[in-house]
Amino acid sequence: MARISLDHLAHAYKPDPQGPQDYALKEIDHVWEQGGAYALLGPSGCGKTTLLNIISGLVHPTRGRILFDDRDVTDLRTEERNIAQVFQFPVVYDTMTVRENLAFPLKNRNVPSSKIAPRVEEIARLLDLTPVLDRKASNLTADMKQKISLGRGLVRADVAAILFDEPLTVIDPHLKWQLRSTLKEIHRALDITMIYVTHDQTEALTFADKVVVMHDGAVVQTGTPEELFERPAHTFVGHFIGSPGMNILPCRLDGMTAYIGDDPVILQRTYPELASQRQVELGIRPEFVSVQRTGNGLPARLKRIDDIGRTRIARVEMAGRQLAASVPENFSLDGDEVSLIMDPHRIHIYADGHLLPGEPTTGGHQ
Ligand code: ADP
Ligand code: MG
Numbered sequence: 001m002a003r004i005s006l007d008h009l010a011h012a013y014k015p016d017p018q019g020p021q022d023y024a025l026k027e028i029d030h031v032w033e034q035g036g037a038y039a040l041l042g043p044s045g046c047g048k049t050t051l052l053n054i055i056s057g058l059v060h061p062t063r064g065r066i067l068f069d070d071r072d073v074t075d076l077r078t079e080e081r082n083i084a085q086v087f088q089f090p091v092v093y094d095t096m097t098v099r100e101n102l103a104f105p106l107k108n109r110n111v112p113s114s115k116i117a118p119r120v121e122e123i124a125r126l127l128d129l130t131p132v133l134d135r136k137a138s139n140l141t142a143d144m145k146q147k148i149s150l151g152r153g154l155v156r157a158d159v160a161a162i163l164f165d166e167p168l169t170v171i172d173p174h175l176k177w178q179l180r181s182t183l184k185e186i187h188r189a190l191d192i193t194m195i196y197v198t199h200d201q202t203e204a205l206t207f208a209d210k211v212v213v214m215h216d217g218a219v220v221q222t223g224t225p226e227e228l229f230e231r232p233a234h235t236f237v238g239h240f241i242g243s244p245g246m247n248i249l250p251c252r253l254d255g256m257t258a259y260i261g262d263d264p265v266i267l268q269r270t271y272p273e274l275a276s277q278r279q280v281e282l283g284i285r286p287e288f289v290s291v292q293r294t295g296n297g298l299p300a301r302l303k304r305i306d307d308i309g310r311t312r313i314a315r316v317e318m319a320g321r322q323l324a325a326s327v328p329e330n331f332s333l334d335g336d337e338v339s340l341i342m343d344p345h346r347i348h349i350y351a352d353g354h355l356l357p358g359e360p361t362t363g364g365h366q
Pocket of ligand 1: 051
């Protein structure tokens, strides 16, 4: 077991990288604390598998180091790193029984058979594989084979970390939530660092205590699910997390007022650090925009209302921009003229995509 540190790590698949565009993984410094449940979340192609394979040793980084506690493992082979990895598609030995497949990582490490048997039984029970333990893996469904792969990843209790690379891709949707909670339970029971790669925010937010969000080869934010929701450090995080994501509106700042088109929004903070040539945007989640029939809010036009299961979302147009706003179940209107109120405490200001901390105003005077 170990704390895993990435020190100025970067990777280019090209042999002679010139600029940032040649790097699949831009420079990253990050510490995975021992025992943490992490999700690595980002869209397809953003570098998640590359990062995972560098941690496990399947890919050697172009630059930087990987440390397990204080030991530099950058040049160690996969087998020497003591990492378990579960891939997107099942890796099982078809000619072996399920029991033999699960026992394999332990046998390989010369664990005595008296210890192997109970451990295999325990993992089989956790994954509902007990009834098929003595069947050949070749005759099982893709679902079952992937459960065996998960079992092979989980069976060794002495690993530094377990890495899951989109492990539920081939799993039937109704089994997915069940396996996700099984993995969470196993994490609680075992105190092993787990890094779970996914492009699905629901999977990430339900599994992880800490979510690492990647975009275009870079980590843009690391935080708890609440932090990612409350205070997205980058417009990408605001937009990618939430359903629908954060409204991101180009604006112009003047003191404590943001202008969206010609419409003023009063802010709670000032942004003296802002250089004038940067692209400034206002971010607010749909949950914090309220749609009213009349009033002195921002004038907007209601386009339609979408029912998305637990909530209803109003789609409105304001100053030529599209916005989403959560509305109550019984929300109804005559006509499409509306007035929008943005909760000033929930507004964030971004420059070139990055969150500006801003400064609180003193004494509440303007
Ligand atoms: P993710 O797992 O987030 O979908 P990957 O780490 O697989 O992303 O890929 C990141 C980028 O690196 C992509 O642009 C991909 O095309 C590129 N890439 C991945 N593997 C290789 C490889 N073996 N050779 C060259 N380019 C690769
Ligand atoms: Mg991948």
